[in-house]
Amino acid sequence: MSIVLEQLTKRYDGHPVVNNVSLEVGDGEFFVLLGSSGSGKTTILSLIAGLVPADQGRILLHDREVTFLAPQQRKVGFVFQNYALFQSMTVADNVEFGLSIRKVPAAERRKRRDELLELVGLAGLGNRRPRQLSGGQQQRVALARALAYQPDVLLLDEPLGALDAKIRGELRRNLKNIQRQLGIATIFVTHDQEEAFDLADRIGVMSFGRLVEVGTPDELYQRPQTEFVASFLGTANLLVGDLTSEGVKVGKWYFPISHDCQQLSQDGRAQVLFRPEDVALAPEAAIMDSPKLGEAVVEEVSFGGAHERLRLRLPAISGVRSISPPVAFGSNSILVDATRSPEQAARFPLQQGDKTWVGVHRIHVLAHPGLSFLILSDGSLRSQAALNLGGQMARLAHARVTLIGWGAQGEALQSHLQEARRQLGSGLAALEVLTSEKEPAQAVRQAVERQQHDLVVLGFNHQEDMRLAEQLREAGDHHLLLVPRPQATPSKALICILSGEPGKDDVLFAGRLIRHLSADATLLSVLTPSSARQDSRARAERFLEGGVRSLSLLGVPAQTAIRSGTVPEEIQSEARDGSFDLLVLGAPLVRSGGGISLNGVAGQTLGLLPDIATMIVRSHYMAPG
Amino acid sequence: MKTKTPKQEIGYQSPLGRRGLRGVALVYLTVLLLIPLFVIIQDGLREGLTGLWHQVTLPIAWSALILTLWTAAIMTIINTMMGTLTAYALVRYDFPGKTIINSLVDLPLAIPTLVTGVMLVVLFGPQQALGALLKEQFGISIIFAPPGIIMALLFITFPFVVRTVQPVLLDLDRAQEAAATTLGAGSWTIFRRITLPPLILPMISGALLSFARAIGEFGAVVIVAGNIPLYSQTAAVYVLGEVESENRLGASAVSVVMIAIAFSLMMLVDWLQQRERKGSL
Secondary structure (H helix, E strand, O other), rough: OOEEEEEEEEEEEEEEEEEEEEEEEEOOEEEEEEEEOOOOHHHHHHHHHOOOOOEEEEEEEEEEEOOOOOOHOEEEEEEOOOOOOOOOHHHHHHHHHHHHHHOHHHHHHHHHHHHHHOOOOOOOOOOOOOOHHHHHHHHHHHHHHHOOOOOOEEEEEEEOOOOHHHHHHHHHHHHHHHHHHHEEEEEEEEOOOOHHHHHHHHEEEEEOOEEEEEEHHHHHOOOOOHHHHHHHOOOOOOEEEEEOOOEEEOOOEEEOHHHHHOOOEEEEOOEEEEEHHHHHEEEOOOOOOOOOOEEEEEEEEEEOOOOEEEEEEOOOOOOOEEEEOOOOOOOOOOOEEEEOOOOHHHHHHOOOEEEEEEEEOOOEEEEHHHHHHEEEOOOOOHHHHHHHHHHHHHHOOOOOEEEEEOOHHHHHHHHHHHHHHHHHHHOOOOOOOOOOOOHHHHHHHHHHHOOOOOOOEOOOOOOOOOHHHHHHHHOOOEEEEOOOOOOOOEEEEEEEEEOOOHHHHHHHHHHHHHHHOOOOOEEEEEOOOOHHHHHHHHHHHHHHHHHHHHHHHHOEEEEEEEEOOOOHHHHHHHHHHHOEEHHHHEOOOOOOOOOOOOHHHHHHHHHHHHOEEEEEEOOOOOOOO | OOOOOOOHHHHHOOOOHHHHHHHHHHHHHHHHHHHHHHHHHHHHHOHHHHHHHHHOHHHHHHHHHHHHHHHHHHHHHHHHHHHHHHHHHHHHHOOOHHHHHHOOOOHHOOOOHHHHHHHHHHHHHHOOOHHHHHHHOOOOOOOHHHHHHHHHHHHHHHHHHHHHHHHHHHOOOOHHHHHHHHHOOHHHHHHHHOOOHHHHHHHHHHHHHHHHHHHOOOOHHHHOOOOOOOOOHHHOOOOOHHHOOOOOOHHHHEEEHHHHHHHHHHHHHHHHHHHHHHHHO
């Protein structure tokens, strides 16, 4: 292996920009790191080159550990994004720089320099200054300079990013040829998918500092493992269907799944992916030779060069939910993106508003990510309650559980965790027990850095733990379940929608969880006196209806209620009157520069209902003001 | 077909306004700068070049000019090195009080130079502890001697090199240094071959500016130097003496020499800065 990264982590201001990344790049391999800006790809290159020190993990280049070596000793060729040519030197001196540092004799240096300028197609330009060259030429000088002293590996940081499209294509071919000729292991960083697909032997997709998935371009495009990669690469049609022994059921069709996907899902649902080119269109059902999804209406037609692109709207299919392309909140129809060749388009012309039968040649089943819970326990009575309820819900939802023990010391903590482990033990997808001597918020932050959790469960007293709850919400992108006292598994959930919150995602998460609990849901909207006009009531009704439809797609029976008055008081009376045992509230996003505050409606409601388990769902809405 | 360029359209002003503005600027420059310059040059050359040469080569005048030049030269060498170092430290390192130190750099421009002289006398004067110590232990006198002049000039011209080097250093592409690191260069090589070359021109401009500023310095020097003819009297102080003893020709002649030096230095600085701008394009 030319490049091996083991659990590499780099933090800036405590925030991980490279998060537990492990990777192996083979000899002579062209590896592309693909991700949007800020996903940590450039930092990985800097870590390998030694320009920034790693916080954790190891780096091996050709089986030589270099984690703690100075950059000068790593034998890494680095091409920077803006090329970083030495402006005060000629092109020739730039290329020779690495050799002159190594005291290579002048004659040999000149020979090597001429070879490299020849290789990158710049022979004869050695006497120019960098700023006398075009962008593309500068890029090639940077490449020649990086290769001149024969480094062990080559790292390229968006080297073609600043160039225009035509030159880029040409340089891409050159680069690939040179890399093949030299057989040097290469990591190439880009945010450009086309570039990645064109160049890569294998691609690694990065998001928020994590290496999400690694595979050949074909594997990642046709058979991605995660929803993120499926929707990040190209255009994706993503649906959720039922997993059965015969395959995935989408509508009345069963799509066979490959054997390695058999144990994907414990909740009987699976995400299926099909690409626009996998979609078949026909004027009549009878002449369609692939499994049919139904008859759709053409919403949009456009021409993208070699292909015709269509967006189609299918009516609702029972038991099927659409993820991508996204549909409007409350709508249960399904959008499908399709492409056709000009010949197909000529044979069966379609215009906006036309009807067509839609089928799919081929689908791919993704590993449906199960839920993951994080439970905090310090051995107190209320954390006992959190442990009970969190464990019970995790069992029902087939969720993985991480338990963090904190607060107590030594033996007491160990025996408490022993008891907790025994209690939780059976029926969980996975149980991991951690102890932490840190503040609970910090421990949670650390845990979610390592692995994303959907729900953090905390034993809660509204007088003492409000600040802790705020800190836990701030610690990551998860929902929060506050458990004030021991209670049975919830059977009636009250989802409070405060002026448009929780948003769609949050209702969906609450719905996903509530379905596992087999509980009923009521969507409540409270109109404040200032907003209690006729049209706002109508709007609230429409919004609630949309929510009910979304929940019923998930299999959660739901009702609606509208009250008017002061929000916390109305929530309190509704919860008391309907004897609800789970409350779902939305909390605004972290404001830029500030923390989350639960002082508003959420905090007051927690105070008024001190004995009901409350789920604070993160909202994607910004807090007003 | 004739077409107007957009620039003319956008920048349009009435011809009267344009001419008026230019006129005001030129008249102002003439009254304030050119006439006095012309008058003094004319005055210095009243008895022709030989008369001027005679006045300048009088032993006291000559010694004052030479003293002025060599103290300024030594100051310039020290100031260029230390100014560059200061700029480097201010740009590249973080340390407590950095913002305050950064604004202190310009202070010498604001402090009356007489005060600067007084400060140095208080610090190094022969009656003061430090001054006495230096005198007794090492036989060095600072005040009323050339070292005092250099000290005063260093203080006064401190901002010039710092403020010409600092912006260039700030603009410098750090990636070039990172690139040199990956190519195997150590920190001294990187400084010498990557960081320093683009700083040379601003360093020279800063040096010339401080040199030009130094040769005309009066306030601080008059207090620090003691004005001992043939030993610690600088050209500017000499000119004052000649004016007071009503030898106007002597005063004008030495002044003309100082103007000539200052003017050629300014031309050089201008040329260097133009070259630097072109270089950075």
